[in-house]
Amino acid sequence: MASIGDISAAQLSRYNGTNDALPILVAIRGKIYDVTSGKSFYGPGGSYAMFSGKDASRALAKMSTKQEDVVADLDGLTDKEIGVLDDWDRKFAAKYPVVGRVTDS
Numbered sequence: 170m171a172s173i174g175d176i177s178a179a180q181l182s183r184y185n186g187t188n189d190a191l192p193i194l195v196a197i198r199g200k201i202y203d204v205t206s207g208k209s210f211y212g213p214g215g216s217y218a219m220f221s222g223k224d225a226s227r228a229l230a231k232m233s234t235k236q237e238d239v240v241a242d243l244d245g246l247t248d249k250e251i252g253v254l255d256d257w258d259r260k261f262a263a264k265y266p267v268v269g270r271v272t273d274s
Contacts, residue, residue, distance in 0.1 A: 173201065173269040178224065178241070181271055185222030186212040194268065196224035197258050199241065202265040224271055230254035241271070 173194075181201065184194035192205040193212060204211045204221070211221045219225075219234060224241035230250040231238055243251070 171268070175270050175272045176201070177273050178271055181224070182222045186215075186218060192268075193221050195220045195222075195261070196226070196241070196271045197229060197254070197261055198226050198243075199224065199271045200258075200267050201269040201271060202261045203268045204261075204265050206265070226254060229257040 181194060181196060184191050186193040186208065192203045193208060194201050195204050195211060195217075196202070207215075207217075209215055210217045212218060217234075219236055219239055220228065223239050225239050227240050227242055227246070228234065228238040230243065230246050230253050232253060243254075246254070
């Protein structure tokens with residue numbers, strides 16, 4: 170996918186896997202990754218579908234699949250949780266292309 174550039178969180182929400190004409194996107198720390206190649210995980214019905222179309226930073230840091238944790242807010246996370254998020258960021262960067270940034274997260 171070509172770069173989508175800077176978009177808002179509201180715009181990002183369109184890329185949640187429910188429209189086959191659009192890629193599936195997940196953001197970490199505002200960086201947007203195209204995870205379409207992992208559709209079986211991030212598409213509708215997938216184990217990580219709740220992350221699609223959102224900045225999943227907090228949930229990844231906490232290793233949580235709770236909907237209330239699928240937000241960009243990192244306030245109050247422990248050093249260990251930030252380390253976990255760093256690991257996730259590296260894993261995503263190695264596997265998926267960065268296609269833009271969330272402007273309001």
